[in-house]
Amino acid sequence: MPERTELVVVGAGPAGLAAAVEAAGLGLAVTLVDGYPRPGGQYFKQTPPELADAAGPEGHPTALFAEVAQADVRLVSDTLVWGIFPEADGFLICLYGPPGTPRRLLAQTVVLAPGAHDRPAPFPGWTLPGVMTAGAALALVEHQRVLPGRRVLLSGTGPLQLVLARHLIDGGAEVVAVLDANPFPWTAWQHALAAWGQWERLGEGWAAWRTMRRAGTALRWRHLVRRAEGNEQVERAIIGPVQGGGAETVAVDAICLGHGFTPSVQLARQAGCQDRYDPDQRAYVPVRDEWLQTTLPGLFVAGDGAGIGGKDVAQWEGRLAALGAARQLARAVPPDRVAAVRRELARQRRFAAVLTDLFPPSAHLGSLLTDDTVLCRCEEITVGEIRRTIDDGATTLNAVRMVTRAGMGRCQGRMCGGPVAELLAREIGQPVEAVGQVTPRPPVMPVPLEGLLEEET
Amino acid sequence: MNLTPLPPSPDKRGGDLTPLPSQGEPVLSLSKEGWREGGSPDAVVIGGGLIGSSIAFHLAQAGVRTLLIEQGDLASGASGANFGNVQVADTEFGLSLELTLQSYARFASLEAELDCALGYRRTGSLLLIENERQRALMKQRAAMLQAAGVRASLLTGDEARKLEPHLAPDSLIGALYNCDEGNLDPFKLVHAYARRGRERGLEVWTHTPVSGIEVREGHAVGVATPRGRVPAAWVILAAGAWSRELGRTAGLALPVQWVHGEALITEPLPPTARNALTSAVFFEATETAQEQAVGFCLRQRPAGNVMIGEAARVTRRLSRETTATALPAIAAAARRRLPVLRRAAVIRAWGIPVAFVPDSRPLLGAVDGVAGLLVATGLKSTIILTPLVGELVAGMVTGAAQDPRLAEFSPSRAMEEEEILWHSPSSVQ
Amino acid sequence: MFSSHESLRIPPLTSRLPLTVQVDGEPVQAFAGETVATVLLAIGRRTFRHTENTHAPRGIFCGMGVCFDCLVTVDGLPDVRACVTPVQAGMVIDTRGGSDA
Numbered sequence: 001m002p003e004r005t006e007l008v009v010v011g012a013g014p015a016g017l018a019a020a021v022e023a024a025g026l027g028l029a030v031t032l033v034d035g036y037p038r039p040g041g042q043y044f045k046q047t048p049p050e051l052a053d054a055a056g057p058e059g060h061p062t063a064l065f066a067e068v069a070q071a072d073v074r075l076v077s078d079t080l081v082w083g084i085f086p087e088a089d090g091f092l093i094c095l096y097g098p099p100g101t102p103r104r105l106l107a108q109t110v111v112l113a114p115g116a117h118d119r120p121a122p123f124p125g126w127t128l129p130g131v132m133t134a135g136a137a138l139a140l141v142e143h144q145r146v147l148p149g150r151r152v153l154l155s156g157t158g159p160l161q162l163v164l165a166r167h168l169i170d171g172g173a174e175v176v177a178v179l180d181a182n183p184f185p186w187t188a189w190q191h192a193l194a195a196w197g198q199w200e201r202l203g204e205g206w207a208a209w210r211t212m213r214r215a216g217t218a219l220r221w222r223h224l225v226r227r228a229e230g231n232e233q234v235e236r237a238i239i240g241p242v243q244g245g246g247a248e249t250v251a252v253d254a255i256c257l258g259h260g261f262t263p264s265v266q267l268a269r270q271a272g273c274q275d276r277y278d279p280d281q282r283a284y285v286p287v288r289d290e291w292l293q294t295t296l297p298g299l300f301v302a303g304d305g306a307g308i309g310g311k312d313v314a315q316w317e318g319r320l321a322a323l324g325a326a327r328q329l330a331r332a333v334p335p336d337r338v339a340a341v342r343r344e345l346a347r348q349r350r351f352a353a354v355l356t357d358l359f360p361p362s363a364h365l366g367s368l369l370t371d372d373t374v375l376c377r378c379e380e381i382t383v384g385e386i387r388r389t390i391d392d393g394a395t396t397l398n399a400v401r402m403v404t405r406a407g408m409g410r411c412q413g414r415m416c417g418g419p420v421a422e423l424l425a426r427e428i429g430q431p432v433e434a435v436g437q438v439t440p441r442p443p444v445m446p447v448p449l450e451g452l453l454e455e456e457t
Numbered sequence: 458m459n460l461t462p463l464p465p466s467p468d469k470r471g472g473d474l475t476p477l478p479s480q481g482e483p484v485l486s487l488s489k490e491g492w493r494e495g496g497s498p499d500a501v502v503i504g505g506g507l508i509g510s511s512i513a514f515h516l517a518q519a520g521v522r523t524l525l526i527e528q529g530d531l532a533s534g535a536s537g538a539n540f541g542n543v544q545v546a547d548t549e550f551g552l553s554l555e556l557t558l559q560s561y562a563r564f565a566s567l568e569a570e571l572d573c574a575l576g577y578r579r580t581g582s583l584l585l586i587e588n589e590r591q592r593a594l595m596k597q598r599a600a601m602l603q604a605a606g607v608r609a610s611l612l613t614g615d616e617a618r619k620l621e622p623h624l625a626p627d628s629l630i631g632a633l634y635n636c637d638e639g640n641l642d643p644f645k646l647v648h649a650y651a652r653r654g655r656e657r658g659l660e661v662w663t664h665t666p667v668s669g670i671e672v673r674e675g676h677a678v679g680v681a682t683p684r685g686r687v688p689a690a691w692v693i694l695a696a697g698a699w700s701r702e703l704g705r706t707a708g709l710a711l712p713v714q715w716v717h718g719e720a721l722i723t724e725p726l727p728p729t730a731r732n733a734l735t736s737a738v739f740f741e742a743t744e745t746a747q748e749q750a751v752g753f754c755l756r757q758r759p760a761g762n763v764m765i766g767e768a769a770r771v772t773r774r775l776s777r778e779t780t781a782t783a784l785p786a787i788a789a790a791a792r793r794r795l796p797v798l799r800r801a802a803v804i805r806a807w808g809i810p811v812a813f814v815p816d817s818r819p820l821l822g823a824v825d826g827v828a829g830l831l832v833a834t835g836l837k838s839t840i841i842l843t844p845l846v847g848e849l850v851a852g853m854v855t856g857a858a859q860d861p862r863l864a865e866f867s868p869s870r871a872m873e874e875e876e877i878l879w880h881s882p883s884s885v886q
Numbered sequence: 887m888f889s890s891h892e893s894l895r896i897p898p899l900t901s902r903l904p905l906t907v908q909v910d911g912e913p914v915q916a917f918a919g920e921t922v923a924t925v926l927l928a929i930g931r932r933t934f935r936h937t938e939n940t941h942a943p944r945g946i947f948c949g950m951g952v953c954f955d956c957l958v959t960v961d962g963l964p965d966v967r968a969c970v971t972p973v974q975a976g977m978v979i980d981t982r983g984g985s986d987a
Contacts, residue, residue, distance in 0.1 A: 035951070036970070042950065048972070050903055050919030085781040092781050104781075117952050127955075129932035129945030136949020136969070144924040145896040148946075171896040232943045233932035253932075264952075377947070377955060379760075380939045392652055393661065399530035402537055402644050410724050410804050410954035410965075415947075439807075442779050446724060446802035446954070452788040724965055725938045761938060802965060 002104035002454075005031050007325050008093050009111045009318075010081045010267065013041020014311040015303025016113030017064040018318030019325075022341075023111075024071035026326045026333070031074045031105060033081055033095060039065065041115050042135065043311035047143045064315070076101060082451075083442035084110065084271035086296055091271070094442070096451035103454050109298045109325040112268055113318060114305035116261035119282075120415045121156065122375055123368040125228030126257070134164050134258030141167040148173075149254025153237050155179040155225040156258030159355075162208035162219075164256060169215045176250050178212065179223040181242050181259075181365070226368055228255055261308050262418060268294060268301050269440035277433035280356065281307050283418070284437060291324030292317055298328050309352040316345035366426055375423065376416040378409020386420060390427045396436045397421050410446055413438050498524040498660065500854055501680050501689040503667050503703060504696035505529075506536030507643060507840060508833050510650035511847025512693055517659035519855045524687060525651070525659060526680065528666035528699070532647040535697050536839065538720070538809035540756045540764050541640040542733045543841045544582055545607055546598070546633055547740070549817050552862050554605055557838065560845030564639065567844060573649035576759065579639035581732040583617055584740075585624075585753070585794070586631040591737040595633040598740070602635070609635045621730055628794040633737070640733060640756060643840060650847070669706035670694070670830065677707065677830035691854050693831045698775055698810035700820075700834045707827055711820060712872045713812050713835055717776060719783040720766030721806040729797060730757050736790075753790045763798065765791045772810070779806045813837070814872075821846065821866035822853060832868040894928050905975040910982055916973045923949075923956055923968035926981070934958050934968055934981050959983075 009020045012034035020032040032039075038046045044062045068075065079097030086092075093105040118133035125131065130149060134156060137148045141164070152168055153176045154161045165175045212219060226247060227238040237255055240247035268286045269275060273294035275284045285307045292300045300321035303314030319341045327333045369375075371384030381404045389403045397420060400406060406420050407413030413420075417438060425432040443452070450457070502513045505527025513525040527533070543564055548557040568575050586592050595611060602609040610633075617632035618624050651661050662684065669681045670692050679688035692707075694700050697715075704711035736753040755765045765787055784806055792799045814820055814835035819842075821833050833850050836842050853859065895917075903918040907925060916925040923946045926934060933943040934956050947955040951970040959980040960966040968979075 037972070048919030050917065083779075083781065083784075094781060117948060117950060127942060127944060127947075129934070129943050132945075132947050133949060136946055139949045140924065140927070140946075141896070144920060146920075146924045146928050147894045147896060148927065150894070172893075233945065374942075377944075377953065380937055380942065392648060393655075393663070394530075395663065396530055398533065399663070402530065402532060403648055408805065410802070411952060412805065415953050439777065441805045441807055442784065443803055443806070445952075446804045448800045449723065449788045449803055450792055450799045452721075452803060453785045453792075800963060 002092060002106040003102055004090070004106045004108075005029050006107070006329055007031070007109045007111065007322075008033060008091070008105055008107035009113060010093075011035075011041060011113035011115055011303075011305070012039035012068075012075070012077075013113060013115045013303060013314065014043050014062070014064065015115075015305070015314035015318035015321075016041070016111070017044070017062070017068055018315040019111045019113060019302055019322040020073045020318075021064060021067045021071050022319040022322035023325060024073050026322070026331055028322075028326055028329065028331065030072070031076060031107075032068070033076045033079050033093070035078070035080050037078045039068065039075065039077065041113075042139075043314070045139060045143055051143070051145055080443075080445055080447065081267060082444055082447045084267060084299075086272060086299075091299060094452075096447045099456060103456065109328050110300065111318065111321045111325060112299070112301045112305060113303045113314070114264040114267055114301075116263050116304035116308055117414065118257070119259045119262040120419055121257050121259040121365055122373060122416075122419045123226060123228070123365060124370050124373045125230070125234070127374050127377055128228050128230050128234040129232065130230070130234035130253055131228050131255045131257065134160055134256045135261075137254070137256040138164050138167065141171050145171075147171055148256065149252070150174060151176050151252045152254040152256060153177055153179070153225060153239070153250060153252045154256045154258060155181075155223075155237075155239070156256075156260070157182050158258060158260055160260075161256075161258040162212070164258065165217060166208035166211040169211050169217065175212070175215065175217045176237075176252055177218045177220055177223075177239070179225060179239060180219065180221050181224045182221065184221045224365065224368075225255055225257075261304065263305050263307055264414075265305065266412065266414070266440060266444040268299075268305070269437075270442050270444050271299060272296060273299060273301070278307060282432075283307070291327065292321040293324050293328070298325070300324055308356075309349060310355065312348040313345065313352050316341060316348050320345055366423060369423065375419050376404070376406035376409065378411050378415070379405045379407075381406040381416070383423065386423060387427065390424060394424070395428055395430075397424060397438055398436060400424055401438055407438050412441070412444065496522070497679075497688045498522045499689060500524070500691035500693060501526060501687055502693045502695060503670075503680065504534075504694070504699070504834075505531040505647065505651070505661065505663060506534050506695065506697055507532070507647055507843045508536075508697075508836065508846055509693070509695035510647045510654070511843045512695055512833060512850045513659050513661075513847075514650040514654040514657075515847040515851035516854060517654040517657035519851050521691075521851070521854055523654070523659050524689070525654070525661045526665050526667055526682060526687075527661070527663045530663055531651055531661070532644050534699070535718075535809050535811045536643055536647055538718070538807055538811075539643055539840070540720070540733065540754065540766070541576075541643045541840065542582065542756060542838075543577070543639045543641060544635075544733065544838050545638055545841065546582060546584055546602060546609055546635040547735070548838060550601055552865060553818065553837070554601075556845055557841055558605060558607070560842050561637075563844045564641075564841075571649040571653050573645065573652065575645045575649060576642040577639060578641070578759065579637060581620070581634065581636045582638035583612075583621065583732045583734050584633040584737045585617070585629045585734060586633070586737045587629055588741075589630075591741050592631055594740050595631070595737055599633055607635060608637055609633060621732060621734065623729055623795045623797045624734075625794055625796055634732075638733060641840070646840070646843065667703060670703060672707050672827055672830070675826060676828045691829050691831065693833060693850060693854075695833045695850075697834055698812040700812065700832065704832070707830060709824055709827065709830075709868070711832065711868055712814055712816075713820065714771065714815060715775070715810040715812045716769040717772045717774070717778075717808055718767040718769045718811045719779055719787065719806060719808040720764055721784060721787055721803050722765075723763045723798070723801040724804050725761030726757070726763055726798075726801055727761065728757070729763055729795065730755060734794075753787075753794065755791065755795070762804075763801065765798075769811070775810050777808055777810075779808045783808070816872055819846075819866050820868040821849070822863055822868065824867075825869040894930070905973070907973050907975070907977040907979055909979045918973075920973050921969055922958060922960060922966070922971045922973055922977075922979055925973055925979070926958075926968060931981065935983060
């Protein structure tokens, strides 16, 4: 029989940590399951203690670690939740972790806080070693204290690129250029100036700007990387303006792609939650009510996994979801606490909206794709193969996937699902939401065969 | 396009093929080009799986104006959820075996015939024997297959392990081996039929669930869809597990039942199993009419991924769910038989209803009382019969001479439906 | 020992705890707390594997364990994600597609 518990929180980033702390404070029996060895997720990623002395200039200290440590929260680390199955008396949570980790939990309520991953932005050569996401590069520099390369090109949109550039320069790399596919956001800056409280947030961006000025790094608006070339690894980047000609070649040994983030919705979808396409996010997000409850009563989603809002929105969403779970469990939920959390969440969402306005995800970069560009990195399916399927009459993502096997590899379509859907939609002249999604299947991440068993043997 | 006129159908009283008068709903006009101009199809095939697409292709090839209608994407039901096995050894005997061998003979040239890569390879198959009762059944089966000219042989456990060294010694005492069995990519087969059919005038509608088969005065006269009513002289029902409900709309009680099969797939692995592996427990279960059993079948794709199924159960629900109980059951069965798989990463699982017929024979042909309606579903080994059944059913429409023995597959034959027998695994392979 | 790319590590290194792992049969110095990906990058190794179908080179991409590109063989276990796997003293890392599965 699986262990029973009142609340399982999945993911120990800002949303999950806050949800666990809030729920424990209300007296709920809480189990917090996280896929990494140390809690924190991506926003509060902790540098391994052995490397902490050498840690980068800014860690991400958060009071939540201390609060979780003091609260009555059972933390299950380094453990994957590979499936959630609604049952009559709760949700069966299937886990796989180190020896001694329970394989099943039966939770009356669940808060999913799965976070997000870098939005994949395919272009010719993007599979070459040395081409990586901005998130990967930032984690390497900040928490592993190693440079992704010596001559690094950054291409994408938004403020994270500036932060990454600063860390790279401080760490001793040469940042060849920072390319931003968007025009300089003059109009949005005016909105930002009008928004109270934005100065602190923009501070890091200004600091980055100063570092880049000192290092002589060019920031080029409306530019992007068009192609990466190299034999066994990236050696050259062909860069140019988003529209028009004038391409030039630069020697690099790393390219970092920062095109924002996309919510990790796989677990919610696998469990059976309804979702909807959010054009602002360019992603599907779970449908939620005012308590952040999904269409499955008792199952909540908080934080970036329900739409990118940043770490502060995530924390307050986590707290609201915890209150919602307590309410679902018929616990007394202090109305003034609910009101306070809602107020703060509304404030944080306003800030997040301004930031989204400042740094919108760039329009799709479909014009860069050539027939030999690999879209599905796992199964090595090219744009040309997908176009042939479309010529044969495929009108849905599932049809393309079944014929080409794009999205059927180890990453379960996390990397290619969005780009393939956008390519298909473009080719058949339909909106992205018209081509559907792939059917969510457990395990949501690869699990060793014997890890599926109910007991360790 | 040069159209061959339809020969008069013997089933059609009066042979009246004119479209239905409108009943308030618009009668759909298929008005694009070729036969579609202002006209309606002669034949509507319901179900874009293996059987439906083969029938549609063969009809188009014979010059019949055909519309293939599929509720989802092509091959999105059991046809796309199977292992791609082209299998002989688990057939029913008698006419089924004869047809199976006839159809099998066509696979060697199928890729050339369709001018499409289907990934067809002959790899061999092993039916794994785990107890004496299974051995007796497989011995019988081997003898009957050999008598029909199939190169099947009964192996000892050691001989089987020589072919498949990763099989655990205590997991089998023997195997029924057929070196001629093979496999292909079922998606590619369905899409090849659709593509080549289109070149011959076939129209394909996907994401169009048929809501009903229309019958007037004992004739099938068309189908109702969200895109409108489609009048047609012939309606061919090839919708697998979904055929039962669709048959009901034509007033038929088709004895189609289904099991919910589940399977999983690993990441690409080094060579692990050359043959398709299937547990002989399925045959034992047929004999004992067991309702619940965890069978086992496994095949390695050319890319290295290993597919493993199935925990199947008879159900009344039509669902694509994967369950928290089936996945560990499949994992346990696989680990016991091939311990080398214990740490292999599982990357995906799926579930699908798979049609079967309680007396283990397909429903194939005309039904009593509804002229112009043909049924083709409930085949045991669907893939191997796909080329032949497509041609047979197309022949029923064009009036080709039929083997009178096919009457034993009549969808209207008497059957005790309550007798739910355990199904063969073959339908999900 | 590889040493030419030591400087990809961001100093200071003085307080780090050195340990030795094997990469493709050669002893390599690593530091406690590093991931397999970090150790490979630090010795100038960008290519962690070649793909099954086209033998294309691949390395670290997402850096957070979701893309499954950075797979290597660790202590005989194939398809281990280098970006989320901490090194241990004596660990045997193989980027040549070797596996015992």
